[in-house]
Amino acid sequence: MAKQEEKKFVEHITPRSEDFSQWYTDVILQSELVDYAPVRGCMVIRPYGYAIWERIQQEMDRRFKETGHQNVYMPMLIPESLLLKEAEHVEGFAPEVAWVTQGGNEKLQERLAIRPTSETIFCAMYSKWVGSWRDLPMKYNQWCSVLRWEKSTRPFLRTSEFLWQEGHTIHETPEEAQEETMRMLEVYREVAQDEMALPVLCGRKSDKEKFAGAQATYSMEAMMQDGKALQAGTSHNFGTNFAVAFNIQFLSKAGKLEYVHETSWGASTRLIGAIIMTHGDERGLRLPPRIAPIQVVIVPVAAHKGGVMEACDAVAARLKDAGFRVKLDDRDTLSPGYKFNDWELKGVPVRLEIGPRDLENGVATVFRRDTCEKAPMPLDTLPQTLGGLLEEIQQNLLVQAREFRDAHITDAHSMDELASIVETGFARAMWCGDRACEDAVKERTNASSRNMPFDQTPIGDRCVCCGKPAKNLIYFAKAY
Amino acid sequence: MAKQEEKKFVEHITPRSEDFSQWYTDVILQSELVDYAPVRGCMVIRPYGYAIWERIQQEMDRRFKETGHQNVYMPMLIPESLLLKEAEHVEGFAPEVAWVTQGGNEKLQERLAIRPTSETIFCAMYSKWVGSWRDLPMKYNQWCSVLRWEKSTRPFLRTSEFLWQEGHTIHETPEEAQEETMRMLEVYREVAQDEMALPVLCGRKSDKEKFAGAQATYSMEAMMQDGKALQAGTSHNFGTNFAVAFNIQFLSKAGKLEYVHETSWGASTRLIGAIIMTHGDERGLRLPPRIAPIQVVIVPVAAHKGGVMEACDAVAARLKDAGFRVKLDDRDTLSPGYKFNDWELKGVPVRLEIGPRDLENGVATVFRRDTCEKAPMPLDTLPQTLGGLLEEIQQNLLVQAREFRDAHITDAHSMDELASIVETGFARAMWCGDRACEDAVKERTNASSRNMPFDQTPIGDRCVCCGKPAKNLIYFAKAY
Numbered sequence: 001m002a003k004q005e006e007k008k009f010v011e012h013i014t015p016r017s018e019d020f021s022q023w024y025t026d027v028i029l030q031s032e033l034v035d036y037a038p039v040r041g042c043m044v045i046r047p048y049g050y051a052i053w054e055r056i057q058q059e060m061d062r063r064f065k066e067t068g069h070q071n072v073y074m075p076m077l078i079p080e081s082l083l084l085k086e087a088e089h090v091e092g093f094a095p096e097v098a099w100v101t102q103g104g105n106e107k108l109q110e111r112l113a114i115r116p117t118s119e120t121i122f123c124a125m126y127s128k129w130v131g132s133w134r135d136l137p138m139k140y141n142q143w144c145s146v147l148r149w150e151k152s153t154r155p156f157l158r159t160s161e162f163l164w165q166e167g168h169t170i171h172e173t174p175e176e177a178q179e180e181t182m183r184m185l186e187v188y189r190e191v192a193q194d195e196m197a198l199p200v201l202c203g204r205k206s207d208k209e210k211f212a213g214a215q216a217t218y219s220m221e222a223m224m225q226d227g228k229a230l231q232a233g234t235s236h237n238f239g240t241n242f243a244v245a246f247n248i249q250f251l252s253k254a255g256k257l258e259y260v261h262e263t264s265w266g267a268s269t270r271l272i273g274a275i276i277m278t279h280g281d282e283r284g285l286r287l288p289p290r291i292a293p294i295q296v297v298i299v300p301v302a303a304h305k306g307g308v309m310e311a312c313d314a315v316a317a318r319l320k321d322a323g324f325r326v327k328l329d330d331r332d333t334l335s336p337g338y339k340f341n342d343w344e345l346k347g348v349p350v351r352l353e354i355g356p357r358d359l360e361n362g363v364a365t366v367f368r369r370d371t372c373e374k375a376p377m378p379l380d381t382l383p384q385t386l387g388g389l390l391e392e393i394q395q396n397l398l399v400q401a402r403e404f405r406d407a408h409i410t411d412a413h414s415m416d417e418l419a420s421i422v423e424t425g426f427a428r429a430m431w432c433g434d435r436a437c438e439d440a441v442k443e444r445t446n447a448s449s450r451n452m453p454f455d456q457t458p459i460g461d462r463c464v465c466c467g468k469p470a471k472n473l474i475y476f477a478k479a480y
Numbered sequence: 481m482a483k484q485e486e487k488k489f490v491e492h493i494t495p496r497s498e499d500f501s502q503w504y505t506d507v508i509l510q511s512e513l514v515d516y517a518p519v520r521g522c523m524v525i526r527p528y529g530y531a532i533w534e535r536i537q538q539e540m541d542r543r544f545k546e547t548g549h550q551n552v553y554m555p556m557l558i559p560e561s562l563l564l565k566e567a568e569h570v571e572g573f574a575p576e577v578a579w580v581t582q583g584g585n586e587k588l589q590e591r592l593a594i595r596p597t598s599e600t601i602f603c604a605m606y607s608k609w610v611g612s613w614r615d616l617p618m619k620y621n622q623w624c625s626v627l628r629w630e631k632s633t634r635p636f637l638r639t640s641e642f643l644w645q646e647g648h649t650i651h652e653t654p655e656e657a658q659e660e661t662m663r664m665l666e667v668y669r670e671v672a673q674d675e676m677a678l679p680v681l682c683g684r685k686s687d688k689e690k691f692a693g694a695q696a697t698y699s700m701e702a703m704m705q706d707g708k709a710l711q712a713g714t715s716h717n718f719g720t721n722f723a724v725a726f727n728i729q730f731l732s733k734a735g736k737l738e739y740v741h742e743t744s745w746g747a748s749t750r751l752i753g754a755i756i757m758t759h760g761d762e763r764g765l766r767l768p769p770r771i772a773p774i775q776v777v778i779v780p781v782a783a784h785k786g787g788v789m790e791a792c793d794a795v796a797a798r799l800k801d802a803g804f805r806v807k808l809d810d811r812d813t814l815s816p817g818y819k820f821n822d823w824e825l826k827g828v829p830v831r832l833e834i835g836p837r838d839l840e841n842g843v844a845t846v847f848r849r850d851t852c853e854k855a856p857m858p859l860d861t862l863p864q865t866l867g868g869l870l871e872e873i874q875q876n877l878l879v880q881a882r883e884f885r886d887a888h889i890t891d892a893h894s895m896d897e898l899a900s901i902v903e904t905g906f907a908r909a910m911w912c913g914d915r916a917c918e919d920a921v922k923e924r925t926n927a928s929s930r931n932m933p934f935d936q937t938p939i940g941d942r943c944v945c946c947g948k949p950a951k952n953l954i955y956f957a958k959a960y
Contacts, residue, residue, distance in 0.1 A: 037555045038562055038604045039592060047550035047620065054551065070527035071534065075517045075641050076556075076594075076625060077578075082518055095584050098557075100594065102579040103640075104629035112519060114556075114580065114594070124518045134813065140527065145556060145624070149584035160583075161555050333614065 013345075015282055020226040024154075027276060027284050031346045034155040041153040041160035045269070048346065051293030052272055053163065057143065059195045059291070060165060060267065063187045069139045069167060074121045076144070077112040082120045086245040089119060092212020096148040098160075114147040119213065119238075119264055122168040123246035130260060132251040133172050139180070141167040156273035157230070157480045164268035170248065170260040174239065177261035181237040184265040185218045188233035196275050197288040197398040198222050199405055200232055201426075201475060203451030208435050211264075215239035221450045221475065223405045224277035227425040229450050229477035232274050235265035273480070278401050285347025286369050288397050289390040294327045296386060297348045298364075299339045301355030303332070312354050315364065315379065322383040324390075344369060349393045350386060370396050409475075411459050415444065418464055418476060422447040426477040430470035432463035440465050441476055450475040493825075495762055500706040504634075504757060507764050511826045513752070514635040521633040521640035525749070528826065531773030532752055533643065537623065539675045539771070540645060540747065543667045549619045549647060554601045556624070557592040562600045566725040569599060572692020576628040578640075594627040599693065599718075599744055602648040603726035610740060612731040613652050619660070621647040636753035637710070637960050644748035650728065650740040654719065657741035661717040664745040665698045668713035676755050677768040677878040678702050679885055680712060681906075681955060683931030688915050691744075695719035701930045701955065703885045704757035707905040709930050709957035712754050715745035753960070758881050765827025766849050768877050769870040774807045776866060777828045778844075779819045781835030783812070792834050795844065795859065802863040804870075824849060829873045830866060850876050889955075891939050895924065898944055898956060902927040906957040910950035912943035920945050921956055930955040 012030055014022040028034050033049030045053065061071075077100060084090050093116045100112040115121070126138060147161045156162075167184060171177045185202055192198040200220035210217035214236040222232045242248070243259035252258045279286040289295050296319055300312045309330070316328040327348075329339050336353065343351055353365040353374075363376040366385075370393045377385050408425030412418035421427040422445050431437060431449070438449050441464075452474045463470045492510055494502040508514050513529030525533065541551075557580060564570050573596045580592040595601070606618060627641045636642075647664060651657045665682055672678040680700035690697035694716040702712045722728070723739035732738045759766040769775050776799055780792045789810070796808040807828075809819050816833065823831055833845040833854075843856040846865075850873045857865050888905030892898035901907040902925050911917060911929070918929050921944075932954045943950045 035605065035608070038601065039555055039557045039559055042555035042557060044555065044601075044605055045553040047552055050551050050553055053553075071530050072527055073525040073530055073533075073625075073643060075519055075522035075524065076627070077519045077522060077641065079519055097584065098580045098592075099582040100578045101581045102591075104576050104578075106629075111582075112578075121518065121524075125515065125524055128515070145553075147556070149586075161557065163553060 013282065013284060016225060016280075023280075024277060027280055027345070028155055031285050033272065033276075036155070041150055043155040043159050043161075045163070048293060049272060052275070052287070052291060053269055055291040055293065056191070056196070056271055057165075059191050060187070061143075063191065064141050064165075064167065067183060067187065069141045069169075072140045072142055073144070074115075074118050074125070074142060076115050078115055078118075078121055080111045080113060082124055083113050085120060085123075086213050086242055088241075089213035093117065093148075096150065098147050098149050115144075116146055116148045117266070118142070118144075118146075118166055119168065119242060120246075122264075123242050123248060123262075126168075126170050126260070127246050127248040130170065130248060130250045133253050136250060136260065137169055137171045137176065137180070139167070139169040141165055154273075154480075156269055156276070162269050164266050166264060166266045168262070168264045170243070170262050172250070172252070172261070174261050177237055177239070177263050181216070181218060181235045181263045181265070184263070185220065185233070185235040188220050188235070188265070188267055192220060192222070192232060192271075193398065195288065195290045196271065197394060197401060198232065198274055198278055199398060199402040201451065201453060203453040203475070205234075205451050206435075206438060206449045206474070208438050209449055211236045213238060213241055215241060219451050221477075222274045222278060223408060223426060223477075224274070224480070225280070225404065226277070227408050227423070227477070229426065229475075229479040230270065230274050230277065231450070231479065232271055233265070233267040236263060238262040238264065279397050280347070283341075283372075284345030286397065287347035287349060289349040289394045292347065292349050293325060294346075294348045295325045295390055296327070296350045296352060297343045298326065298328045298352045298354060299336055299343070300330065301336050301353050301358070303330070305356045307359060308355060311359055311379075315352065315354065315382065319383060319386065322387075324383075324386060340367075349390060352382075368393055370400075412464055412476070413460055415441070415465060418447070419445045422476060422478055426450065426475050428459065428473065428475055429464035430458060430460045430462060431472050431474045432466055432468045433471040434463075434466070437463055437465035445476070445478075447476040447478050450477050450479065493762065493764060496705060496760075503760075507756060507760055507825075508635055511765050513756075516635070521630055523635040523639050523641075525643070528773060529752060532755070532767070532771060533749055535771040535773065536671070536676070536751055537645075539671050540667070541623075543671065544621050544645075544647065547663060547667065549621045549649075552620045552622055553624070554595075554598050554605070554622060556595050558595055558598075558601050560591045560593060562604055563593050565600060565603075566693045566722055568721075569693035573597065573628075576630065578627050578629050595624075596626055596628045597746070598622070598624075598626075598646055599648065599722055600726075602744075603722045603728060603742075606648075606650050606740070607726050607728040610650065610728060610730045613733050616730060616740065617649055617651045617656060617660070619647070619649040621645055634753075634960075636749055636756070642749050644746050646744060646746045648742070648744045650723070650742050652730070652732070652741070654741050657717055657719070657743050661696070661698060661715050661743045661745070664743070665700065665713070665715040668700050668715070668745070668747055672700060672702070672712060672751070673878065675768065675770045676751065677874060677881060678712065678754055678758055679878060679882040681931065681933060683933040683955070685714075685931050686915075686918060686929045686954070688918050689929055691716045693718060693721055695721060699931050701957075702754045702758060703888060703906060703957075704754070704960065705760070705884065706757070707888050707903070707957070709906065709955075709959040710750065710754050710757070711930075711959065712751055713745070713747040716743060718742040718744065759877055760827070763821075763852075764825035766877065767827035767829060769829040769874045772827065772829050773805060774826075774828045775805045775870055776807075776830045776832060777823045778806065778808045778832045778834060779816050779823070780810065781816050781833050781838070783810070785836045787839060788835060791839055791859075795832065795834065795862065799863060799866065802867075804863075804866060820847075829870060832862075848873055850880075892944055892956070893940055895921070895945060898927070899925045902956055902958055906930065906955050908939065908953065908955055909944035910938060910940045910942060911952050911954045912946055912948045913951040914943075914946070917943055917945035925956070925958075927956040927958050930957050930959065
């Protein structure tokens with residue numbers, strides 16, 4: 001029976017080359033990261049998926065605190081009148097808000113929005129809390145869920161409800177706000193690269209693509225294996241837009257009433273989607289060791305033979321003591337082969353197979369998920385060897401992803417070139433800065449502008465679309 | 481100016497004896513734990529309050545994982561039809577549900593409840609996930625916010641939205657479910673006693689007071705300084721109630737389809753209210769060191785004098801290295817006296833005052849918040865001394881709370897006695913087991929039954945209310 005299940009198992013994953021979208025769905029459901037919920041457009045995050053989110057949270061939260069931020073919790077309900085205060089903001093979010101109109105048996109006098117994001121409520125509180133320059137900066141963050149009534153949804157990538165963190169800060173000067181905006185973009189970039197092995201492209205969004213109510217939005221963009229872009233984190237400088245709308249003023253050192261300068265920044269469970277679509281292969285997930293809930297799985301071979309389970313227990317205990325996240329798969333109704341497939345699907349970076357012959361030789365057979373290579377390694381020195389191996393896997397995943405990305409970024413000097421390039425990757429192009437050209441690109445190719453990199457070394461002097469003098473270097477891509 | 485502020489400061493806290501309720505409000509607002517939100521009945525949890533919650537989360541989450549539980553995330557929206565599936569459950573919760581009726585510009589065909597609790601959605605998923613006995617137990621937990629449309633609200637104690645964790649588990653046998661129910665009650669008791677210094681009374685709820693849909697509810701009850709009870713955590717055994725309603729069946733070892741046995745258990749930000757009302761005094765909060773966000777605050781005295789700030793910096797660094805949660809209060813516009821009041825209000829367990837005279841003597845002046853005593857302690861050995869002192873404070877708070885509680889529990893042998901006792905504490909009484917008597921007690925005294933302790937040694941043989949033969953020993957108290 002195990003054999004049969006095993007077969008079914010592997011057949012279930014659609015090859016990436018055949019249908020990337022179906023491959024994604026197969027992998028997330030079969031690896032038990034997520035499931036569909038009984039309410040439209042929502043997802044259930046299962047233990048294995050949530051454990052990845054907890055790892056991401058830990059890495060981010062630690063850096064938020066190191067950079068002087070504090071966590072808070074704001075209510076999930078926002079009165080309609082509050083949401084309407086900043087004009088651009090409401091225009092951007094109102095169409096996708098879920099409204100509470102009834103509380104208990106009482107029909108509400110004013111509708112309440114379930115937060116699509118919390119700028120308005122942070123602003124309402126900041127206006128109450130700030131007195132003088134001595135109170136600044138205030139640098140707060142919250143971990144919560146938000147809700148946006150999306151028409152078409154995919155788990156992790158776009159769901160009506162998702163989990164995220166949203167940082168909201170207020171500052172004395174425009175310079176400090178800009179510095180904060182850049183600092184948090186850099187924190188995101190670092191977590192993406194160092195923990196999730198995601199090479200990202202950082203830059204400024206066009207006015208069309210910026211956050212509703214922001215003066216400037218910066219993003220990090222990751223490339224998926226189908227060449228599409230995934231916006232993996234954003235950091236916004238609001239200037240005084242919200243401060244004016246919400247009257248957030250402080251008494252400056254000079255004794256004058258001034259508006260605060262504000263930022264916000266957010267990253268979400270989308271990042272899990274980015275990890276899957278960047279690193280996954282035909283066998284399923286490949287998780288970077290630093291965010292893998294299980295770094296090492298131990299599979300006993302011929303577990304009924306004398307000494308095998310004892311040896312596996314001992315190795316598991318030693319590795320746990322050494323600080324690894326270890327799982328011993330002692331399920332007695334499944335074959336080793338079934339277990340191999342199962343943990344490969346789940347993307348565990350290293351598998352140790354331990355059977356009678358391994359024990360005779362004083363080794364474990366070590367399988368690394370990134371290359372799918374196997375080699376014997378002495379049991380004595382396993383803790384040291386594994387530390388190095390996990391680090392090697394982490395780096396290898398980053399290198400592979402970076403090579404893939406770089407091989408799929410191409411300069412576009414004409415609309416024909418651009419249209420062809422965005423079928424399989426990112427187009428780098430010059431742009432005049434006009435929204436009309438962004439719209440024309442979108443219309444013809446279905447690609448949107450991603451961001452304008454900080455290194456603006458030009459690759460030409462004419463707009464890829466209209467041929468007029470170019471102002472910016474910019475990335476175009478189809479996007480999730 | 482600092483002097484003036486200082487005066488205003490202290491005057492602001494209403495004495496407990498004069499108006500306990502106003503004292504509570506003064507303390508939570510002035511210590512900046514919480515603020516009122518611009519939406520009715522909701523609270524904003526400020527950084528200092530949220531940091532306490534994070535400490536509680538860490539202590540609980542660690543124990544949940546050690547006892548084999550995994551975290552997940554379920555959607556916040558529950559379709560009305562799903563909420564209606566278990567009859568008692570819906571009767572209990574429907575009157576306090578907030579309903580989403582509009583998503584974006586679309587009027588919904590079916591109303592969606594914002595979760596008041598998530599039994600129904602966990603059950604819907606469990607019915608999909610469980611196949612055979614091999615899949616059991618499933619022991620899941622989630623950290624989230626829930627919403628209950630409350631008529632009268634107080635921050636932490638009763639708000640429309642609050643933060644909590646809810647564990648939901650399914651098991652093969654009734655014995656395992658009962659064991660789990662008791663295990664998690666014990667986890668709550670341990671966290672309350674060992675981390676928060678809250679002595680609690682554990683026992684079973686009456687049928688009237690049990691959770692809507694449960695077979696049996698167990699609670700831990702804490703006593704506040706006004707003698708009122710606060711239910712600080714509950715653990716429920718559902719038997720097969722929900723399993724039948726949601727058709728959660730599994731193939732047993734014997735090859736038969738059977739219903740799972742289910743539990744759920746929850747604790748919330750109410751615990752912060754319990755800490756405040758158990759330990760606080762006229763100066764403000766007194767936080768148990770193990771859950772205090774700041775364990776040691778350092779206040780420089782005559783900070784402008786040579787060597788003082790350098791010494792404070794050095795002590796702060798040493799204490800941080802030794803693993804303490806330390807804050808150096810280097811605000812240069814406030815007097816030491818103002819700072820003393822501020823950190824006493826905020827309940828920091830230990831304050832170090834370091835000035836020129838202290839440095840001459842090679843000591844810090846150490847103030848402990850629990851007793852408000854001051855003593856010099858050598859700087860050399862501070863890390864060791866403070867470890868012991870913090871532990872002593874932790875124990876002292878528990879002893880004080882336990883003595884207060886025990887002095888305010890009195891046996892009641894008549895309704896007159898009971899009515900008098902619950903004015904200032906808990907009444908312990910015999911009860912016939914009839915709901916009519918619970919109702920009569922409530923009607924006359926406004927006290928409700930709290931729980932029936934596990935030690936049922938009788939204190940009489942007649943019901944305190946009707947005089948018929950008694951079945952149970954039970955606590956009555958007014959409650960938050």
